[in-house]
Each structure stands twice: as structure tokens, then as C-alpha cells.
Amino acid sequence: MSMKLNSQQLSDLAIGAAFLGTGGGGNPYVGRLMAQQCLDEGLEIEIIDPSALDDDMLIIPTAMMGAPTVLVEKIPNGEEAIFSLKRLEKHLGRKAQATMPIEIGGINSTIPLVVGARLGLPIVDADGMGRAFPFLEMETFGVYGVSGSPMAVSNEYGDCAVIQAVDNRQMEWLSRAVAIRMGGCAYIAEYAMSGADVKRTAVPNTLSLAIRIGEVLRRARAAHENPIDALLTFLPSTLYRYGRTIFAGKIVDVLRETKNGFSVGRVRIDGFGPFSASMEIEIQNENLIARVNGEVKAIVPDLICIMNTETAEPITSEELRYGQRVTVVAVSVPEIMRTPEALEVFGPTCFGLSKPFVSIEHMG
Amino acid sequence: MSMKLNSQQLSDLAIGAAFLGTGGGGNPYVGRLMAQQCLDEGLEIEIIDPSALDDDMLIIPTAMMGAPTVLVEKIPNGEEAIFSLKRLEKHLGRKAQATMPIEIGGINSTIPLVVGARLGLPIVDADGMGRAFPFLEMETFGVYGVSGSPMAVSNEYGDCAVIQAVDNRQMEWLSRAVAIRMGGCAYIAEYAMSGADVKRTAVPNTLSLAIRIGEVLRRARAAHENPIDALLTFLPSTLYRYGRTIFAGKIVDVLRETKNGFSVGRVRIDGFGPFSASMEIEIQNENLIARVNGEVKAIVPDLICIMNTETAEPITSEELRYGQRVTVVAVSVPEIMRTPEALEVFGPTCFGLSKPFVSIEHMG
Numbered sequence A, B: 001m002s003m004k005l006n007s008q009q010l011s012d013l014a015i016g017a018a019f020l021g022t023g024g025g026g027n028p029y030v031g032r033l034m035a036q037q038c039l040d041e042g043l044e045i046e047i048i049d050p051s052a053l054d055d056d057m058l059i060i061p062t063a064m065m066g067a068p069t070v071l072v073e074k075i076p077n078g079e080e081a082i083f084s085l086k087r088l089e090k091h092l093g094r095k096a097q098a099t100m101p102i103e104i105g106g107i108n109s110t111i112p113l114v115v116g117a118r119l120g121l122p123i124v125d126a127d128g129m130g131r132a133f134p135f136l137e138m139e140t141f142g143v144y145g146v147s148g149s150p151m152a153v154s155n156e157y158g159d160c161a162v163i164q165a166v167d168n169r170q171m172e173w174l175s176r177a178v179a180i181r182m183g184g185c186a187y188i189a190e191y192a193m194s195g196a197d198v199k200r201t202a203v204p205n206t207l208s209l210a211i212r213i214g215e216v217l218r219r220a221r222a223a224h225e226n227p228i229d230a231l232l233t234f235l236p237s238t239l240y241r242y243g244r245t246i247f248a249g250k251i252v253d254v255l256r257e258t259k260n261g262f263s264v265g266r267v268r269i270d271g272f273g274p275f276s277a278s279m280e281i282e283i284q285n286e287n288l289i290a291r292v293n294g295e296v297k298a299i300v301p302d303l304i305c306i307m308n309t310e311t312a313e314p315i316t317s318e319e320l321r322y323g324q325r326v327t328v329v330a331v332s333v334p335e336i337m338r339t340p341e342a343l344e345v346f347g348p349t350c351f352g353l354s355k356p357f358v359s360i361e362h363m364g
Helices: A008-018 A030-039 A080-092 A111-119 A169-179 A196-202 A207-222 A227-237 A340-346 B007-020 B028-040 B081-091 B113-121 B168-181 B195-201 B208-222 B227-237 B339-344
Strands: A001-004 A046-048 A063-064 A153-156 A160-163 A187-191 A245-258 A262-271 A278-286 A285-292 A296-299 A303-308 A327-333 B001-003 B046-048 B062-066 B151-154 B160-164 B185-189 B241-259 B262-271 B280-286 B286-291 B295-299 B301-310 B323-330
Touching: A008 A207, A008 A303, A030 A111, A063 A080, A063 A111, A063 A245, A063 B323, A080 A111, A080 A153, A080 A160, A080 A187, A153 A296, A160 A169, A169 A187, A169 A262, A169 B168, A187 A227, A187 B339, A196 B227, A196 B301, A207 A227, A207 A245, A227 A245, A262 B160, A285 A303, A296 A327, A296 B339, B007 B028, B007 B208, B062 B113, B062 B168, B081 B113, B081 B151, B081 B160, B081 B185, B151 B168, B160 B168, B168 B185, B208 B227, B227 B241, B241 B280, B241 B286, B241 B295, B286 B301, B295 B323
Parallel strands: none
Antiparallel strands: A001 A046, A063 A187, A153 A160, A153 A187, A160 B160, A245 A262, A245 A327, A262 A278, A278 A285, A285 A296, A303 A327, B001 B046, B062 B185, B151 B160, B151 B185, B241 B262, B241 B323, B262 B280, B280 B286, B286 B295, B301 B323
């Protein structure tokens, strides 16, 4: 019920988490290097299955919050999330017995590995989004009743705010203001909860799934098979059940701004091969909705993953560039993320989209 | 060394604090009503002299932070500052034995009275600005080495952020972001300190001075004397030593915006009687600099008080209106506020003004 990560698994995880992150979650390269450095120093990264948690253990998830566009220019020193976790421990008067990702995506799947390795804590193989989302209230933890507060948000200087908000949306609203003034990117500890709550509310086994996804892509590439086909063949054996290619083409326009602490914009892709016309994808840190000629082809919370057509590497939103040849894959999310309670917190309307959620399996 | 305030003293205090607040500190009317309600409920407002504090007592100052223009439309329910004080007590693991104003001006001279009355704590007859200033780092407490952090900032819903910043400027920067997202006006507890620190760093006896100023104006009015003349005659017997009328006329233009959590702008006054030309006063919550034809007539940190010429009531910045007949009085601040260390924290350059500080006694 526990495994120690090696360098190969770290590389696979970075790729797989960037895929699941659906454009967001921050740059996976930076995060992989930070975790690799822990291994190089002889530290252990121990992943434990949520089923192995005692019900009364205290788990404190850790993460980066902010704009991915900022993260690539303002990289962490590695102590910030640890500092937030320790502040939250002090506030709670209790030590964490494990940490965990709040989202599976880019740097936010590896930040908890660094925290765990440095503090000697295991990292729970689960997360609170089953993908990446831009807002902190959009976690299955909160959907199913766990309070995000008290939460701690810190920067590289040692400034820290401990926020106790009346609900998780207020927590997001207030902490985002602090993160913006910390330079647009800060490090948090939040949704402190019991082992029982993790088992009840988390999306399980997403760290090991991300590793498997990275592995599938890597092995296919080595065997000169099509990695994207290999991935689509693999998905039905997972909680994510279903995926398909919804578009392929060349990026002809990227509009991206860092606004209110988020990376927002859209990307336009001109079709190749069987795909005519153009696909337009709207972004708020993550890819939210993909349309061709105004017709919705995939919509949040289902995954919309933009992958490099040649290498099958997922491209996070801050790395999108004119001229990239890309394949867009849509994937169905686990059922825990499609309940009415879940869609109320991170369905299309929560992003100001007027379209209803239609699952990718049923999308025309 | 201790006195219990009555309603008359509260009225006098509201007027006197609005004068010392030099345009800022928030609306005195709202604050007076809140304190009066405490008296109406039979609660006691006990003011103690700083010299009566034991060196090892814990004093936690309380205040409103935000834009005075917001305060007049979003009045407090009276519990917010108490909530912040209690959160800070919990964070410190120690109970406050007194509270205190951080600034003497408008509502911020009466918020601590309400906190003290409701919690049964005495209020120290002193403050940390000797006037009002827009930024939280601009307190004599900080100038002379007291840390503003940890500080608590709360709203009317019970959201609270406890901020531990690396210095007082960062504390201001981060807490201001929270206050803005709380609606532009929030309630704080900060600069928790010992009785010894209060005696060393506070501007003493400013609450009782404000009461005296209000009394001088009231008595002169009742005796059909000129209240402003009476005030200028009274000042030399106080720590503030010197004041004079620097302009009188009619307000012909008010530019006022609520920006970045502050009320900023300028007011133009066309001269009457011996005063020709126009005076222009720049405002950031407080009146910062007064000029006639580009020539400086008074500059921060000295007080620049705009008073109603008929009634001698001080006019706070959010109440300035076209057509008001006003008299502008400048007053020298106590020596503790004019040291090189003090001017480094709240001298003209701290507000982006290029003019050096010249005390009103030496101003041409």
C-alpha cells in the first residue's frame, strides 16, 4: 500500500500530471526538477494509498496557487509550501501525518512530493480535483463537506497569511488577493482533514494514474507506436474510462493575459487531416471549453488536453505557442466529479459559461 | 490615572479626533454613535493613562482599515474589531489586558472604545500616529521597533486573515489586499505589545487631548467666541505646541476617487478675505500637502485640518463638498513624530511627494 518513487516514475508523473492537468496546474518541468533534487539528496518520496490511512490521521494538502504564466518566471525556492504547512500545523495545534495534492496537474502534483520528502511525511495517492481547476473552492474535498479553512498562504520571504473564511469561496477570494500581492503565485496548505475524510472525498489514485499515463506514453514512443492511440487504449482501464481525439491541427493564435491572478485567454487551432475549420479553446489557467464553428466539442469538468502531435507531450497553457502542431484529446472525468453537487461547484456555469455540461461520451 | 467617559466627552472626542485626524481616520459620527450605544447599554468606557500600564501587560490596539468613502456607506456592526482582537489573542495564546487606538482620527479613536467597553478592557490614552495616516506601517510603534505582525483583519461575516509579515510594510501590503476584497473597509487588531513598549513608542494622551480640543471648540461656540481662535490659543499648552490658520475660502472643486482601497484626490479652495488665489490640498485618506500657487504652505506629517468656517467642525475627506466655506489650520506634530526615523516612515517622500518636510513653525 506504499511505494517509493524513483526518477523514472517522477518523469512519468510529470508528463501524466500535465495531461490530467488539462492545461493548468503549473509547469511540470519545474516541479519535476524540485522533486528530483530531493531524490538526489537521498530523500525518499513515499506514496501511500488512501485506503491505508487511519481514519483519525491528520492530512494537510499542499500546493502552489496563482498564475502558471507567473510560475515559469518566478520559480519557488522549495520552502514556501513547507512553511505554509508548518504554520497551519501551529494554528491547528497538531502535526500533519501526511500531505497530498489538491489537484493533479503540473507542479501541483509534485509540490506535495517535495514537502513530504523534506518533512519525512508520506504523500497520499489521491487529490481534490481529479484534474486542475483555477479556484480553490473547486475541490471534491469541499464539494463533499470538508472546510478549506483554516488555510495558510506563504511566499518566498516568509510572509504568511492564515485565513479562516466562512466558506470555501470566500477562502479563495481572500487568499487570491494575498497571492496576487505576493507576486501572482504563492504556496498554500489547506483542507486539513482526517484520513476518513480523504477516503470519502478525494479522487483516489491519481498520482499513480499520472505515473501510468506517463509510462504508457513513454513505452509507446520507445516502441514506435502512436503514443496518443496507446493512451486512448489505456484509459478505459482507469477511473477516467473514456477519451478520444476531438481535433488536430496547427496553433494559429494564442491570446493569453495574466489577469486577477490567473492566466486567461484562448487558443485557436486550424484543422489538419480529417479536421476542417478551426477549434477555439477558452482558458482560465485550464482549458475550459472547446468549440468548432461555435459547436461545443468538450466542456469542463471533462478534460481537454492539448498535446504535441509529434511527441505526445501535453502542453500546459503557459507553453502554448503559434505554430505548434497539436492534437486535442477529451477525457471523461470520474463519476465523483460529475454529481450534481460537483457540477454546482465546478460545472460550466461556475466559469460563466452558458452551455450545460454534456459528457464527452455523449457529445456529438 | 483612569477616567470613565460620559456622553459629553464622547461628543467632544469625536470632534477633537476628527480635527487631529487631518481629514482621515474615518467618519467620526458613525464612531460616536457606536460608542454612545455602549453607554446607553450601561457599559463603561474606561480610559487609562499609559503611565499606569504595567510593563508586562499585553495591549492589543484595534482599528478600522480602508477607505473612509466606503465606511460611510458600509457601516460596521460593531463586532468586527472584537473578532479580530479575539483571533489575535488566540494566535498569541494570551489575553489582551487593554486596547488602544492606532491612530487618533474619526472612527479610529472610537473603535477601541467600543471594543474596550464590550470586552471590559480599559483603553489606553495614547495612539500610534498622533494623527491619522493611510498606511499601517506609519505608526510610531513600528518606527520605534514594535512589529505590527501578527495582525488580524476581519469583516462583518466572520472571515478573518491572520497575517505574519516579514516587516510592517509587507503587513500593510498584504492586509490591504484582504481589506479591499472584504469590501474596501475591514477591522483589525495589530501591533500587540507590552505596556513598556506602549510607554516607549506611543504618542501619549491623544484621546484626552482630542476630548479637550472638542471641549475648547464647544465652549468657545457657546460663549460666542471664535472657536478656531480659541483652539489656536489652546494648542501651545499641548504636545502639539503650535498651530495657525493658513487659508480660508470656499471649496470650488473636489476630486475624490476610491482607488486601491484608499480615498485619493485633491480639493481646491478659492480664497476669501486676506487670502487671495487658490489653495490646493492633496489627499490620500488624509490631507498630505497644501499649496498656494505651487508654494507649499503645510506638509505631512504636520496636521492640515479643513474646518467649517461657520461651525468650526473639522471636515473629514469623504465629507468635502463644493461650496463649503472652510478655514484651513496647520498644526505642528509632537517631536516623537519628527525624528529622522519617523520621517523615514511617514515623511513627505513616503507619499511620493518631492518636497522636503519643513515644519509649520518655519514655513514662510
